[in-house]
Amino acid sequence: MEQSGTNGHLVDSRARGSNQSGLRAHNERAVLSLIRRYGELAKADIARRTGLSAQTASVIMRALEAEELVIREKPRRGRVGQPSVPMRLNPDGALSLGLKIGRRSSELVLMDFIGRIRASERRTYAYPMVEDIRDFVSVAFESLVNGLDAKLRGRVTGLGVAMPFELWSWAEEIGAPAGDMAGWRDFDVTAELEAMTGLSVHLANDASAACAAENVFGTGGASDFVYFFVGAFAGGGIVLSGDLMLGRRGNAGALGSLPIPRRQGGSAQLINFASIHVLEKMIKSEGGDPLMIWRDDAAWDALGPILDLWIETAAYGLAYAILSAHAVNDLAAAVIDGGFPRPVLERLVEATRDIYRGLDQQGLFPIRIEAGSVGMDARALGAASLPFFARFLMDQRAPYAERAS
Known part of the structure; x- marks a missing residue:
């Protein structure tokens, strides 16, 4: 403005x-x-x-x-x-680290002052355990930071963390044995990682971080949009007049909870349509290994009809979610991104457009439906931006998102 x-x-x-x-x-x-x-x-x-x-x-x-x-x-x-x-x-003027803790994988990235990822480390797992994350961060931090010369090591500003709120509550949905994820309930992420790395740590919801990355580093150009990130479970955010809306308790844009009508009657949340977790269940029902898609992007090419069905299911849920969000906020665009290969994203966006065109849009202006420009690294990139905004920048479009009590 x-x-x-x-x-x-x-x-x-x-x-x-x-x-x-x-x-x-x-x-x-x-x-x-x-x-x-x-x-x-x-x-x-x-x-x-x-x-x-x-x-x-x-x-x-x-x-x-x-x-x-x-x-x-x-x-x-x-x-x-x-x-x-x-x-x-100056790209070397400041560096930061971004940690994405997900339900199926974690990633640590080293980002420079203009938003480029210099290096990254990634680990996949069946479900996140506190000790596994500690070990991953220890190894990845050593690899990324100790490879820098002394001057650049001194310019690492902090560590941003993007993770789902109440991670322990998703154990049943992701197939974790009862009690295995209970350690997250009492795990003080900020304090533990500050002690491990010696850096200041800034925490954000993973979907909010992804939305902020698209808002700050993306190339779409819209200042009012709804953003969907399709990861293990769908999430997202709302941007109005260039500002990421966090809400009173940091939970605005909890799009995975939107109710979507089922074709056979009743309704279910968006996470039951547009989540990679849904694809995992489809693969498992056909006797396949659902974790293969987290280990190898190329594995998606071999899914065939299963992938076709999942794209159609996810697009159906996203189309209705976009309609609801647009009716409330009068948006310019709906942006879809996710933790999968770009060709899959492009198919999902096109399928969502097709289904949206068939919905009753009376009383609404047209809305653009487009693919995100940041991609699979959106959550880690958003996390890495947090230390920069905390120390150097005043742009309100970043998720200073420690959840309020």
Whole structure:
């Protein structure tokens, strides 16, 4: 959102600065947030968009450059006056780690300051056990961080964690023996991982983190959209006017709980239609190994009619969920992503469009249904962004999402 400044220019209200003393940290966040959003900006552009004086903007830019958080590009000469010098984020200026703890797999990624994944480690399992996650993080952290030179190791800002809330409550659904996942109930993820890594740890719901990654790093461009991430169980989020909606207790956008009408009557939650867990049950009923799809992307190619049936089932649930979300929020787009190969995602999106076209949409404007642009790494990428937003940026579109009591 932009508002008119005192000099007649438009000021970006998300990054409004202050010329008062004592607000250097706030102003630096404002400047870094703008550069992240636009890719590169010259000092004059920064002053105009923040409402800061040219002198204040210059002081901030010199400080950020001295800290190696930004890099200057080659001067660009305009028609009149001095050439402008665009500044961009330094990819090596800060690094962060993102941990996705899922019901079938975990992933740890190392991300640079412009959102690129530098390296990653992944482990699959039948179900997550506390001790297995401890072991995975210990091994993966050693691999990712100790491979850096000393200077870059010192720039690892923190660890973001994306995981389902109340992970212990999903034991029956994922086939875990009774009691095996009870350890998660009393496991203090933040405290344990801070002790293991020596880093500050920031926690978010996994679906909210994925939605934030699409919102911040995605290329779709919509500022109002509903987001579905189809993992072991479906989840998602809502973005309105560019902001991720978290809700009073951090549970807004719990799309997996939406009621979907069954063709044979009655209803069930979206997770019973658009979840990889549903595909696992289909594979098992045909005598196959449902865990194969978590170990090898290529295994999806061999599923044949089972995959066809699952796509149709998932698309049916997603189409009705999109209709409900759109009726409430008047959205521009519905974005679908998931933990499976891109060709499967494209088929799922097209099938969802086909079914949605056949639903009664009276009273609603058209909505775009499109594939997410971040992909399978969305949850880990969203997690890795948390330390950056906690320390350097002020963009409200990230999930500072420790659940309220």
